[in-house]
Amino acid sequence: MKVSQIFFQTLKEVPKEAQIESHRLLYRAGMIQKLASGIYNYLPLVLRSVRKLENIIREELNKRGCQEILMPAVQPSDIWEESGRWSYYGPELLRFKDRKGSDFCLGPTHEEVITDMVRKNLRSYKQLPYNLYQFQCKFRDEIRPRFGLMRAREFIMKDGYSFDINEEKALDSYKSMYEAYIAIFKRCGLKFKPVDAATGSIGGDKSHEFQVLAESGEDVILSCSKCEYAANKEKAKTKIDFRQSDDEMEKMEEVHTPGKKAVEDVAEFLKKRPSDFIKSVIFVVDGKPALIMVPGDREVNEAKIQAFFKADSIELADDATIEEVTGAETGFAGPVGLKKEILIALDHNLEGRRNLVSGANKTDYHFINISPERDFKPSVTGDFVVTRKGERCPDCDGLLEEFRGIEVGQVFFLGTKYSEKMHCSFIDENGQQSNAVMGCYGLGVGRTVQAAIEQNHDEYGIKWPMALAPYEAIVLPLQMNKEEVVDVAEKIYKKLLNAGVEAVLDDRDERAGFKFNDADLVGYPVQVVIGAKSLEKGEIEVKIRKTGEKKAVPLNEVEDFVCRYKKEEMAIDH
């Protein structure tokens, strides 16, 4: 390809919406264009990277017995009603009607479609396992799209689904996909970490995310300084040591706290520490109100609550519900004196504590000297707080450290959540009807490509890992008015192509500096520089973008040199 013919335009100034470096570079290098908020055109250069990543994924998945399919982007509502997600999936699901008035949505994910597809085909246990995947445009109507391809509304995703005869086999599939993901991200040359993750609205009870480490990442992960433990902050656990307080239990009393609602305000008013408070938060879990209690200085962790109750949906109760449950205005909820009998859940950190402060379920009143063991009986106890850095690792005696990451993939062990609701079953060895045990495996293609840029760039531009570079090398004739320079460049360009190197020739009649800058910006891993000066010595210069290293190479050894470097780089990346 000649650079003059590539559909792209490099920019010095970027649209101000681009907030992180990888987004700015995608714009500056002429790789993407925005059509609407969170909706992008992929121009030829990035699309090549996207296709390369897709091929890496294909290879790794096919190697492990997966088969590629393609499902529709437009999905009818009836299967979503069957799975139950039509009603509780929020406005993120873009819905519309066809000319007949039937309901449809743009697929944000494909569990329903694949389950429907498989059940129409599945009869016997002998057919299983199946592991099917596709590359497809998903649409999620994100509240706030940002960072370019990182959090777009329309985005390319590889999604895969496994179907097995039982849990044990399904776990094998899960493990095999987990390993495939590690292989894929390694080949991309990324620094990443697999972490324990919450399952969110996809459901299921086991999940790992693959996080590319980056300052600009939207996710926070905690990982142990000593062992392999790592988890999304939402999911991270810590070692709880139960400590029975030996303070005398004092008499519980109601105190007047006019207008003081937030823990900090009440604490200041009563001259107590926030950590001596029971923070009581009312959630609606699958339609039923529940009171969750955590220490006053801690954050409630919704993901853990959802997981604990295996709930499909969870949300903060509105004011009306709170008044109905507590008989008081919002801000005075507590475990004692609730108007309605609801589930009350106590965080481990409050067990054994005495003489605490809580709301009195009476507007403008709190209780002091409330002690869980004496004054109320929780329905359940569990881990309901957000774990913080510096806390102890749940698996060893190390401490948890905090990192930011870009979530590029996630694997879920789904179990029979969908197969049961949608009757995706088969006859097992004993002639019994049995539900398929499923797993699902997502990998954000555009996001991974952008994460690669986020992790590999400098002030001049992108430093593509060889495996993802749009082109592997650029040939730069510096003086377009010198016949010899142009001839040699053409020859080397052709030799590189013949040697199997994906090369481009910068045939534009531009000054040297302009070409160098464009080459650095677009990020070709190898620059083959043909200039009149070095040509006189029978040499040309090869620059390695990643290291900035420049090497004079004899004319007839250029393609060997480039091929060797390419091979080394690909090997490192594997």
Added chain:
RNA sequence: CGGGGUGUAGCGCAGUCUGGUUAGCGCAUCGGUUUUGGGAACCGAGGGUCGGAGGUUCGAAUCCUCUCACCCCGACCA
């Protein structure tokens, strides 16, 4: 959804408060001359429904009303 902000040439911006000829600047584009190993210089040119609709006014990019789009922070969420 709440708070804040922005829409003027492909991109980045000035002009708006205080209404007044042909609406400016930089980058990019086109032509010319000179240049030519790290984003060249000079001369010239093209390109605008000033986001849209309505209103006030002799006169609106500028004032008023409505509306749309986009961005940031938060809430929310695969």
